[in-house]
Amino acid sequence: MTHTQTHKIAILGASGYTGAELVRLIATHPNMEIVALSADRKAGMAMGDVFPHLRHLDLPKLVTIDDIDFSQVDLAFAALPHGLSQALVRDLPESVKVVDLGADFRLRDPAEYTKWYGNDHVATELQKTAVYGLTEFYREDIKGARLVAGTGCNAATVQFALRPLISAGLIDLDNIICDLKNGVSGAGRSLKENMLFAERSTDVTGYSQGGKHRHLGEFDQEFSLLAGRKVEIVFTPHLVPVNRGILATCYLKGDAQAVHAELARVYASEPFVVVLPFGQMPGMGNVTGSNFCHIGVCADRVSGRLLVVSTLDNLCKGSSGQALQNANLMLGEDETTGLMLAPVFP
Numbered sequence: 389m390t391h392t393q394t395h396k397i398a399i400l401g402a403s404g405y406t407g408a409e410l411v412r413l414i415a416t417h418p419n420m421e422i423v424a425l426s427a428d429r430k431a432g433m434a435m436g437d438v439f440p441h442l443r444h445l446d447l448p449k450l451v452t453i454d455d456i457d458f459s460q461v462d463l464a465f466a467a468l469p470h471g472l473s474q475a476l477v478r479d480l481p482e483s484v485k486v487v488d489l490g491a492d493f494r495l496r497d498p499a500e501y502t503k504w505y506g507n508d509h510v511a512t513e514l515q516k517t518a519v520y521g522l523t524e525f526y527r528e529d530i531k532g533a534r535l536v537a538g539t540g541c542n543a544a545t546v547q548f549a550l551r552p553l554i555s556a557g558l559i560d561l562d563n564i565i566c567d568l569k570n571g572v573s574g575a576g577r578s579l580k581e582n583m584l585f586a587e588r589s590t591d592v593t594g595y596s597q598g599g600k601h602r603h604l605g606e607f608d609q610e611f612s613l614l615a616g617r618k619v620e621i622v623f624t625p626h627l628v629p630v631n632r633g634i635l636a637t638c639y640l641k642g643d644a645q646a647v648h649a650e651l652a653r654v655y656a657s658e659p660f661v662v663v664l665p666f667g668q669m670p671g672m673g674n675v676t677g678s679n680f681c682h683i684g685v686c687a688d689r690v691s692g693r694l695l696v697v698s699t700l701d702n703l704c705k706g707s708s709g710q711a712l713q714n715a716n717l718m719l720g721e722d723e724t725t726g727l728m729l730a731p732v733f734p
Contacts, residue, residue, distance in 0.1 A: 403427035417726035493537035541706030
């Protein structure tokens with residue numbers, strides 16, 4: 389009889405959307421047990437009172453991070469606001485593996501982190517050891533990692549569309565334009581005036597336009613590394629009145645059939661990335677609540693131009709699902725465990 393280990397899991401920042409999504413996914417994981425949930429402002433509350441949709445689960449009460457006994461934890465998910473993970477992860481016991489869902493360890497160069505996030509990194513030695521958490525492209529490094537830095541949700545969506553094409557030299561690197569639509573849960577759960585229902589429900593608006601979006605730091609880092617030279621894309625995100633989901637439309641120069649063939653080849657054996665038949669384009673609602681990413685390719689009416697459209701759920705494949713996928717690898721579990729949920733439709 390095979391002995392199966394139960395991994396003890398802590399979720400730091402469990403009162404946010406990504407924390408709740410982690411709980412939802414781990415609830416179906418046969419070899420993980422949530423032993424600690426933290427939330428500063430909601431410490432002392434039951435998770436079912438903070439998120440009534442999780443009432444049926446037997447979960448520990450929310451506590452402050454200081455009240456967690458990390459000697460009893462195998463892996464911690466840090467679903468904290470940007471800037472809070474650095475000192476925290478630095479001071480955790482070495483025995484605790486960490487998947488950070490925030491931005492603190494995504495950028496390898498401390499100067500780039502300061503440029504995009506406005507403050508100096510306080511754990512630069514750890515920053516050097518962090519593995520970038522785009523699972524499909526850093527799988528082998530993630531398996532042996534102690535610290536994995538989850539990608540930005542927008543950054544993941546666009547990278548699934550473009551990484552294979554940059555690696556294969558199939559597109560003009562100086563003519564990449566990405567127009568992205570993002571659901572409002574990507575802005576987090578804290579109260580913000582511009583996220584009120586009356587202001588968002590019938591509106592579409594761009595944000596961080598003109599090269600100001602922080603995920604450009606990830607694009608610059610990853611695409612330039614792949615190309616062996618500087619690559620700077622044009623990227624404009626928009627908030628749309630949906631709860632969850634991202635759809636990125638990438639306008640490119642290249643051969644559409646060759647691009648589709650390369651994407652189909654690269655993702656043929658990937659359990660979560662689906663390349664649609666040539667000419668079919670994905671919709672945000674096709675992946676809601678799931679760890680899947682759908683990609684479509686079509687030719688433009690002008691020869692040599694094409695569209696690649698990529699869509700995923702920002703809270704799942706873009707964040708918490710990706711985090712669980714990485715944690716499975718770090719803990720020696722099958723990568724897909726707890727993640728084969730079908731999308732929710734309608």
